[in-house]
Amino acid sequence: MQNFVFYNPTKIIFGRNTIPAIGPETAAWGNKALLVYGSGSIKKNGIHAQVTAALNEAGVEITEHGGVRSNPLLSHVNEGVAKVKEQQLNVIVAVGGGSVLDSAKAISAGAVVEHDVWKFFIGKKTIRQVLPLTTVLTLAASGSEMNSGMVITNDATQEKFGFGNRLLFPKTSILDPEATYSVPPDYTAYGAVDAMSHVLEAYMTTQDPSTPVQDRFMEGLIRNAMDSCDRCLADPRDYQGRADLMWTATLALNGLAAAGLGRVGFPMHMIEHSLSALYNVPHGAGLSAVIPGWLRWQAGRDSRKIKQLGERIFDFKAKGIESSATATIKILENWFGRINSPIRLAELEIPPADIHAIAGNAVRLAKIWRLKEYSRETIEEILYLCR
Amino acid sequence: MQNFVFYNPTKIIFGRNTIPAIGPETAAWGNKALLVYGSGSIKKNGIHAQVTAALNEAGVEITEHGGVRSNPLLSHVNEGVAKVKEQQLNVIVAVGGGSVLDSAKAISAGAVVEHDVWKFFIGKKTIRQVLPLTTVLTLAASGSEMNSGMVITNDATQEKFGFGNRLLFPKTSILDPEATYSVPPDYTAYGAVDAMSHVLEAYMTTQDPSTPVQDRFMEGLIRNAMDSCDRCLADPRDYQGRADLMWTATLALNGLAAAGLGRVGFPMHMIEHSLSALYNVPHGAGLSAVIPGWLRWQAGRDSRKIKQLGERIFDFKAKGIESSATATIKILENWFGRINSPIRLAELEIPPADIHAIAGNAVRLAKIWRLKEYSRETIEEILYLCR
Numbered sequence: 208m209q210n211f212v213f214y215n216p217t218k219i220i221f222g223r224n225t226i227p228a229i230g231p232e233t234a235a236w237g238n239k240a241l242l243v244y245g246s247g248s249i250k251k252n253g254i255h256a257q258v259t260a261a262l263n264e265a266g267v268e269i270t271e272h273g274g275v276r277s278n279p280l281l282s283h284v285n286e287g288v289a290k291v292k293e294q295q296l297n298v299i300v301a302v303g304g305g306s307v308l309d310s311a312k313a314i315s316a317g318a319v320v321e322h323d324v325w326k327f328f329i330g331k332k333t334i335r336q337v338l339p340l341t342t343v344l345t346l347a348a349s350g351s352e353m354n355s356g357m358v359i360t361n362d363a364t365q366e367k368f369g370f371g372n373r374l375l376f377p378k379t380s381i382l383d384p385e386a387t388y389s390v391p392p393d394y395t396a397y398g399a400v401d402a403m404s405h406v407l408e409a410y411m412t413t414q415d416p417s418t419p420v421q422d423r424f425m426e427g428l429i430r431n432a433m434d435s436c437d438r439c440l441a442d443p444r445d446y447q448g449r450a451d452l453m454w455t456a457t458l459a460l461n462g463l464a465a466a467g468l469g470r471v472g473f474p475m476h477m478i479e480h481s482l483s484a485l486y487n488v489p490h491g492a493g494l495s496a497v498i499p500g501w502l503r504w505q506a507g508r509d510s511r512k513i514k515q516l517g518e519r520i521f522d523f524k525a526k527g528i529e530s531s532a533t534a535t536i537k538i539l540e541n542w543f544g545r546i547n548s549p550i551r552l553a554e555l556e557i558p559p560a561d562i563h564a565i566a567g568n569a570v571r572l573a574k575i576w577r578l579k580e581y582s583r584e585t586i587e588e589i590l591y592l593c594r
Numbered sequence: 595m596q597n598f599v600f601y602n603p604t605k606i607i608f609g610r611n612t613i614p615a616i617g618p619e620t621a622a623w624g625n626k627a628l629l630v631y632g633s634g635s636i637k638k639n640g641i642h643a644q645v646t647a648a649l650n651e652a653g654v655e656i657t658e659h660g661g662v663r664s665n666p667l668l669s670h671v672n673e674g675v676a677k678v679k680e681q682q683l684n685v686i687v688a689v690g691g692g693s694v695l696d697s698a699k700a701i702s703a704g705a706v707v708e709h710d711v712w713k714f715f716i717g718k719k720t721i722r723q724v725l726p727l728t729t730v731l732t733l734a735a736s737g738s739e740m741n742s743g744m745v746i747t748n749d750a751t752q753e754k755f756g757f758g759n760r761l762l763f764p765k766t767s768i769l770d771p772e773a774t775y776s777v778p779p780d781y782t783a784y785g786a787v788d789a790m791s792h793v794l795e796a797y798m799t800t801q802d803p804s805t806p807v808q809d810r811f812m813e814g815l816i817r818n819a820m821d822s823c824d825r826c827l828a829d830p831r832d833y834q835g836r837a838d839l840m841w842t843a844t845l846a847l848n849g850l851a852a853a854g855l856g857r858v859g860f861p862m863h864m865i866e867h868s869l870s871a872l873y874n875v876p877h878g879a880g881l882s883a884v885i886p887g888w889l890r891w892q893a894g895r896d897s898r899k900i901k902q903l904g905e906r907i908f909d910f911k912a913k914g915i916e917s918s919a920t921a922t923i924k925i926l927e928n929w930f931g932r933i934n935s936p937i938r939l940a941e942l943e944i945p946p947a948d949i950h951a952i953a954g955n956a957v958r959l960a961k962i963w964r965l966k967e968y969s970r971e972t973i974e975e976i977l978y979l980c981r
Contacts, residue, residue: 210608211609212607218601419822
């Protein structure tokens with residue numbers, strides 16, 4: 208095990224009928240809120256009304272900032288920053304999925320500085336202060352509700368970059384599984400893929416069996432992402448399934464699974480970010496197209512961990528399957544197919560001819576994330592396995 | 595899954611050569627510290643010197659309060675409270691295992707009130723304020739380093755009671771696995787049993803399969819408690835084993851495994867507390883004498899969860915064992931035996947004739963902990979299975 212510091216002060220309020228808590232939880236930090244949300248689905252399913260009622264009840268004034276899209280844009284973040292500054296708001300409330308929460312984090316950091324937010328993402332400036340953030344989660348996927356990271360796409364430069372700082376933990380996140388009942392099947396699946404991929408990136412960081420505590424935790428999360436997603440697709444109003452998927456996604460990227468593994472590299476995300484930046488594919492859809500190819504590439508180098516994963520969670524012996532990395536990858540790939548998440552670039556209408564250009568985009572992020580072994584040629588090699 | 599609130603703001607600094615961080619981590623909260631520790635083993639292994647040097651370096655004055663014994667005493671807590679008040683100390687530093695940390699928590703709560711600390715334990719008073727606490731852990735066992743609970747024995751009334759409050763989380767806990775190299779085999783084993791029992795209590799709370807995320811997490815922790823303890827007993831200076839056991843013990847009772855399970859009852863602890871209170875047996879030794887009997891009693895009521903545990907972590911199929919609750923209990927019992935932790939009351943020199951009296955002691959705690967199904971007769975029945 209490697210040395211680590213673990214610190215995660217986000218308060219999680221989980222369960223049925225918890226959304227009204229956003230009122231007092233927000234009022235503890237400020238009385239003039241920017242309310243950040245997405246395309247307006249929260250107006251249809253009643254969550255917007257619940258949140259605004261709770262905030263009003265607690266004496267919190269609201270300035271609206273809807274319209275966050277998936278793969279959220281820097282330009283929209285900057286509009287939010289301008290509103291906060293103009294109206295001297297003192298707290299941010301995010302209601303949505305990872306894109307909304309990440310936008311809200313970027314706004315919370317940008318609102319207290321004079322320079323452009325993007326400077327944080329390219330390492331030109333350090334976050335020293337933020338506005339407090341509370342959240343109501345409506346999609347099980349990114350884990351942003353209990354971590355200190357954010358991912359934003361710079362629409363001017365076509366770069367999708369991620370960045371973290373310990374000040375970015377939300378103060379409180381409210382996780383009501385019923386708030387995800389109306390998530391359609393495709394985004395339910397993409398969310399599960401996203402959550403699973405976060406664990407898989409960490410799990411694949413170490414190849415030797417030196418992190419047994421973390422390994423078993425992560426193996427359980429991967430299996431739970433699959434099982435709970437299956438339940439949600441079979442019945443979108445299965446509370447148990449929605450609750451399991453939601454908590455799995457939160458635990459998948461709240462720092463705990465990765466604590467002790469050393470630096471976790473996120474190479475699958477690095478490649479996917481280019482797919483999202485260039486083709487605006489949903490993050491989870493891009494990931495499931497990359498994961499099997501990346502795993503095959505990894506199996507050619509060191510297959511121990513992939514094999515261990517399958518042996519621990521897929522019950523090979525009971526099914527009479529010879530345990531191997533190939534069998535593990537096949538089961539994962541089949542599952543992606545079954546939940547209708549793409550397993551080939553072709554399904555995303557990305558032609559092989561584009562691979563060189565995609566690798567050129569990805570290698571820029573590889574440098575920023577210090578993924579030294581990922582040259583443009585290596586990334587191309589992996590992408591060819593994803594065709 | 596049940597509704598829950600999860601909040602755990604303790605900062606963990608884990609790994610080799612981390613003890614000097616106690617200086618700045620403590621100085622952030624106060625400059626006059628009460629240094630709480632146990633029987634003086636930290637003077638022999640050099641940890642006392644490291645801690646005092648780090649505190650001095652950071653400008654923190656030290657008042658010593660050694661002599662905490664296992665099953666820590668209220669009278670000794672009260673002496674610590676008196677020192678803090680007399681000398682107007684403003685921060686508590688605990689260096690030791692669970693007994694030391696729990697004593698320090700009780701002192702941190704008692705130092706800011708005029709009434710006796712025991713009133714918190716019997717529900718007569720509520721904690722509203724505490725002095726900040728930092729810790730250096732020297733025993734993998736109780737989980738006190740990352741939770742808000744404490745257990746103290748009232749030497750006047752022979753009651754060993756536990757109690758929790760969200761203000762009791764340590765601000766920072768330093769976990770250096772090398773600090774546990776000198777823990778002797780018996781206490782290494784008792785610590786592993788303690789950690790495992792915390793998970794087992796939570797795991798056995800729900801019998802239906804409604805907490806799959808938590809279940810897999812807990813199954814992993816139970817298996818890791820066993821594997822890592824075996825490594826530590828084979829080689830007390832096995833860094834990997836010590837690190838795995840330490841982190842397992844912390845995760846076993848930091849609130850995460852239990853989040854979503856509803857109220858966790860701790861019936862095995864309830865019974866063990868009476869053994870410790872009446873016979874001063876080490877907590878882990880008392881637990882391993884109670885666990886197999888309690889599990890047999892539970893198997894007679896509902897064996898599903900015990901069977902699931904064995905199937906998931908003991909690889910019955912590979913060993914050609916018919917999976918059952920009985921087989922699971924037998925494997926656990928054999929393991930307790932192998933690590934020389936008692937599996938019968940007789941090994942603790944507690945005669946069957948005492949069972950009636952022990953149950954009489956235990957049922958007092960059952961009432962305080964609201965374990966309604968545990969009458970004196972039921973506790974006697976379980977204790978007879980532990981003979």
